[in-house]
Amino acid sequence: MSQTRPRVAIIGGGIGGLFAANAMIAQGLEVSVYEQASELGEIGAGFYVTPNSVRHLQRVGLGPAVEKWGSLVGEGSQYMRDDGTPIAPVQVTDASGWNATYGMHRADFVDLLAAALPDGVVHCSHKSIEFEQSDDKARVRFVNGAEIDADVVVAADGIHSELRPNVYPPSTPVFHGTISYRGLVSRDRLPDWPMDQWLMWAGPSKHFLVFPVRHGEIVNYVGFVPTDEEMKESWSASGDPDKLRAEFKGWDPRIEHLLEQVDRTFRWALYDREPLPTWSKGCLTLLGDAAHPMLPHLGQGANQAIEDGMALAVILAQTDKASVPAALRAYEKLRRERVAEVQQGARQNGLRVDSMSDYADLELRDAELAAHAEFRKHLYTYDVVPEAEAAAAAL
Numbered sequence: 001m002s003q004t005r006p007r008v009a010i011i012g013g014g015i016g017g018l019f020a021a022n023a024m025i026a027q028g029l030e031v032s033v034y035e036q037a038s039e040l041g042e043i044g045a046g047f048y049v050t051p052n053s054v055r056h057l058q059r060v061g062l063g064p065a066v067e068k069w070g071s072l073v074g075e076g077s078q079y080m081r082d083d084g085t086p087i088a089p090v091q092v093t094d095a096s097g098w099n100a101t102y103g104m105h106r107a108d109f110v111d112l113l114a115a116a117l118p119d120g121v122v123h124c125s126h127k128s129i130e131f132e133q134s135d136d137k138a139r140v141r142f143v144n145g146a147e148i149d150a151d152v153v154v155a156a157d158g159i160h161s162e163l164r165p166n167v168y169p170p171s172t173p174v175f176h177g178t179i180s181y182r183g184l185v186s187r188d189r190l191p192d193w194p195m196d197q198w199l200m201w202a203g204p205s206k207h208f209l210v211f212p213v214r215h216g217e218i219v220n221y222v223g224f225v226p227t228d229e230e231m232k233e234s235w236s237a238s239g240d241p242d243k244l245r246a247e248f249k250g251w252d253p254r255i256e257h258l259l260e261q262v263d264r265t266f267r268w269a270l271y272d273r274e275p276l277p278t279w280s281k282g283c284l285t286l287l288g289d290a291a292h293p294m295l296p297h298l299g300q301g302a303n304q305a306i307e308d309g310m311a312l313a314v315i316l317a318q319t320d321k322a323s324v325p326a327a328l329r330a331y332e333k334l335r336r337e338r339v340a341e342v343q344q345g346a347r348q349n350g351l352r353v354d355s356m357s358d359y360a361d362l363e364l365r366d367a368e369l370a371a372h373a374e375f376r377k378h379l380y381t382y383d384v385v386p387e388a389e390a391a392a393a394a395l
C-alpha cells in the first residue's frame, strides 16, 4: 500500500494547514505545505483549544508543547452579567471530566505546529494562483513561477480561499454586524488577574471575554460590539483603545481596570458563510476556514480545522492513489454535518451572549447560558478518529 499512497500538497500554512501536515506525517504520508507569506507567523492575539482538538494534538505528539505554551483554564471560569453578577460556570471539560481547554497565543501555536515538522515540508513565498487537474493528478502554479504536481491538493487557504471556486461557485461571506476588539496585556500590568480562568461578561448587544495565554504570562481580551460599518475581514486593522474603553464604560469595574492597561488594540469584523453543499472535486478538497468559516462565538474555527486535518489524515493513510476522489468524498461526508452543527451553534450562541432576539429576556438568556454546558460537553467529547477509521474501512 505505501508505494501507492497519495502525495499531498497543502495550500496555506495557517493553523489548519500546519496541523493537517503534522497529522499526515504521523500517518506516514508524504506532504508539503505552500504558504503565500515570506515566513510563517500570526499577529498578536489569543484563541483557545478545547478537548475535542487537544486529543488530536496529543495523538500527533504535540501534547507537551500545548502544555508548555498553553494556559489551562479551570475552576472559577464563568459567565457573568455586564455588572459582574455570576450567571453560570463555563464548561471546560468533556463528558468524562477531562479538562483540556487551553488559552494559546496564535503565534506560539503556529510556531509549535511548524517546529514539529521536518525541514523542507513548508515552502514559504508560494502564493497559489492557478489550479488544474486531470483524472489522476492535480497541478498548482504559484506567483513565483513554481509549479507542483500532487495526488491530493488540500485548500487550507482561509476564509478568502482562492482555491475554493475550483470546488464550488463563489459566494459572499455573511457579515454579522459585529466587530471584535482584540488584544493582549502583559501579566505584569495586571498582577491580580486570575490566570487560570476563562471569563465572559454578557450585556445588551455586546460581550467581553478574557482568558490567559502563553502559560499565564499574558492576558488576552476580546470585546464584541455592534457596528454599521462593514469592514474587510482582517487581523491587522488597528483599533482605538479609547473607543474600546467607551464601549464598555459602566460594566464590571474589573473590565474597566483591564482596559485602562490597553495601549494597542486590533479590530476584526465577524463573518461566516452558509454551509457549502460540497467540499471536494476530484483530487481537490477544502479544510478549515476555506471550507467552513464560522463565527467565533463557540471558539471552534481552529478546533474544527484540527478535527478536519485529523480526519483527512486517517482516511488518506488508508487510501491508494486511485481511490483519492472517493476518499475525499468520504472525508467531506464525515465532516460536513458536524461542522454545520458547530457553525449554526456559533450563530445561536452569538445571539445569546449578545442578549439579542429572544434573549433580551435576561432570565431566559441566563437559563440558556447555564444549560449551554451540555452542548459544550457534547462538542468536546466528540472524537473524529473512530468515525474516520470506519469511513476509510468502508472505501
Ligand SMILES: Cc1cc2nc3c(=O)[nH]c(=O)nc-3n(C[C@H](O)[C@H](O)[C@H](O)COP(=O)(O)OP(=O)(O)OC[C@H]3O[C@@H](n4cnc5c(N)ncnc54)[C@H](O)[C@@H]3O)c2cc1C
Pocket: 011, 012, 013, 014, 015, 016, 017, 034, 035, 036, 037, 046, 047, 048, 049, 126, 127, 128, 129, 156, 157, 158, 159, 161, 162, 180, 268, 270, 287, 288, 289, 290, 294, 295, 296, 298, 299, 300, 301, 302, 303, 304, 305
Ligand atoms: C474574533 C475571532 C476569534 C476567534 N477565536 C477562536 C478561538 O478561540 N478558537 C478557535 O478554534 N478559533 C477561533 N477563531 C477562528 C480561527 O482563528 C480560524 O478558524 C482559524 O485560524 C482558521 O485556520 P485556517 O488555517 O483554516 O485559516 P487561516 O488561519 O486563515 O490560514 C490560511 C493561511 O493560508 C494562507 N494563504 C491564503 N491564500 C493563499 C494562497 N493563495 N497561497 C498560499 N497561501 C495562502 C494565508 O496566508 C494563511 O497563512 C476566531 C476567529 C475570529 C474572527
